[in-house]
Amino acid sequence: MTMQRILLVDDEPAFQRLCGAWLSSLGYQVMMAATAEQVHALTAQHSFDLVLLDLALPPSFTPEEGLALLPGLAPAPVVVMTGHADRELALRAIGLGAWDFLPKPLDPDLLRVVVERALTKRRLEHELAQWRARGLQDDSTMGLIGASADLGELRSLIRRIAPTDVPVMITGPSGTGKELVARALHGHGKRAGKPFVAVHCGAIPGELFESELFGHCKGSFTGADRDRIGLIAAADGGTLFLDEVGEMPLAMQVKLLRFLQSSSFFAIGGRAEQRVDVRIVAATNRDLAAMIDEKTFRDDLFYRLKGIGLRTTALAERAEDVAPIAQAIAAAADGAKRLAAPALEWVGARAWPGNVRQLQHCVQTAAALAGKQSEITVDDLALACGEVAAPAQQAEAGPLEAQLAVLEKRLIVAALEESRHNHTHAARQLGISRVGLLNKMRRHGLR
Incomplete structure (x- = not known):
């Protein structure tokens, strides 16, 4: 060393x-x-x-x-x-x-x-710099999996926009990968080696918003027992991603606008003006134009953030991307799993109203249910999504013992989820001992 x-x-x-x-x-x-x-x-x-x-x-x-x-x-x-x-x-x-x-x-x-x-x-x-360099050399997809025309056009726009510092507004339905697009813009631009800081505007309570963004000084309010830098300062030199910016309170929109106009701010309780150099990328699934008409979003802030617009599309509009996305999620799971051919048909036949986020949750849960098996089956996916596999597929399950094993595994998984993986409570719900539950989990590849 x-x-x-x-x-x-x-x-x-x-x-x-x-x-x-x-x-x-x-x-x-x-x-x-x-x-x-x-x-x-x-x-x-x-x-x-x-x-x-x-x-x-x-x-x-x-x-x-x-x-x-x-x-x-x-x-x-x-x-x-x-x-x-x-x-x-x-x-x-x-x-x-x-x-x-x-x-x-x-x-x-x-x-x-x-x-x-x-x-x-x-x-x-x-x-981190080494991993990013490898990713830029090897990942022509930019982390955006799929071969649809919509996705190809989006990648082309990212390649053109990423090297610039113009602000970008990403719109599209919830769960379509807007943060992935923001990270691709950052990772393929000149700020790639600098911080990428995501601010989830809908998750921050209104009374804490200013402190989270701008930071505060010791003693500036009750509980401020030390200086704390804000998310804007943490992003200095890199990219500040304002996710779900339509959820930002109006009072905070005014303060954000001032920062965007001057690239400077004061921490709460501070008298020293701080300047930062950040690229702004914002995202929303809301109709900001309608919010402007309703006076719930400032038009001057909208035009500051808008810059160049990118749009992500729902999975229902690019069904050909569902199977490769699902396969990539499975490959990233523990044990590098893959979907069997019938399982790929199963995911491709569904609408996925929750888009990539719903698909990801389903495949990741199915991968856990598959245990030590290298392939994810239709039965795993159906159980993960709270559905029942088609009768024809159930009939192919094999002899009675195999079907009983499948049913036992389902009951164990359901009990574990309901008890939040508390083995004692799950065992009590199933009417068996804790040791018996652990043995069955081991047999089914669940631990």
């Missing part, structure tokens, strides 16, 4: 020796710098997994010296160390790219925790 490399930037020789030796004893490779010139020289020759930066550097020994270095130290996480432990300075440092802020004198135990967390963050970011 490659030794993780830390750059320690501090002008005090005694602190360099002590802190450097302590970090080395933890198994890290440590390089040291005392001036901005030395930092530039080392970062030009080496890549670092973490930077520990004292802000008060020569020649002026003011925090401005260290702050000026922050933008050039990315993508390594930077932990700022300074004796100037005031809140405004911490906010400025974080705004310029610092990951954490520690006051001097340092607590060794706290420093150890912060270093470990920062290095874990760096490792995960590196792994």
Whole structure:
């Protein structure tokens, strides 16, 4: 395993020796710098997994010296160390790219925790970038499975729009994969290595909306026991996805509009204006034009968000995509399962009013019911969807013992679902012991 490399930037020789030796004893490779010139020289020759930066550097020994270095130290996480432990300075440092802020004198135990967390963050970011790169090379479908003309046209539009920063409004019925489209826009654009932050507007209580989006400062309201960054700041450099934007309260629409106009905002209780660079992608299954007429959605916000429009279509309008989507869902299940030929016909013959979300739930449940079997059958799908398999298919089930086994499995699964997988309650409902239930679950491949 490659030794993780830390750059320690501090002008005090005694602190360099002590802190450097302590970090080395933890198994890290440590390089040291005392001036901005030395930092530039080392970062030009080496890549670092973490930077520990004292802000008060020569020649002026003011925090401005260290702050000026922050933008050039990315993508390594930077932990700022300074004796100037005031809140405004911490906010400025974080705004310029610092990951954490520690006051001097340092607590060794706290420093150890912060270093470990920062290095874990760096490792995960590196792994994520590798996976994204592989996905872009291998996935010509953009994660949008199917061969229908509608889907092909949607992929073509995504390829044209993704490299730009224009806002996008995705419309379409619920469960048709609007978030997948948003992720495809992000993953195939110039912001692919940056955060993708999804805000589910219908899931956030109105009184918490402002805090969730913009963040808050310690003491700004009852219960605000620490500073907290909002979702907008978390998306800086990347994409902010506003899902079900039609559910946003009117009062919050005004504040979002102001942010969209200026790309800046104030955290609740904060006096320092924060600027961010995000791409906005919104989605809704509502008729926003009708909502504007009803005065429940602001027209000025609508035109800010609209940009270029993309539309996802219901599965009923692209029935040829149902089978490949179902097969892809099954392949992603534990054990990499597949649908048998009759099962593919079964899913293709249904309308799926809940669209991809309903199909996904059904196939994933059927995959669990299939247990250790590699193929998902019509019987698994029918049980997962709360239906009964066709009589002709039941007649082919085989001898009496096989049919009894199928019935027993159905009863066990139903009891487990009703008891929320509490084995004791499920066993009591079935009239057997808990040990007996576990043995039957094992026999049917349910555990």
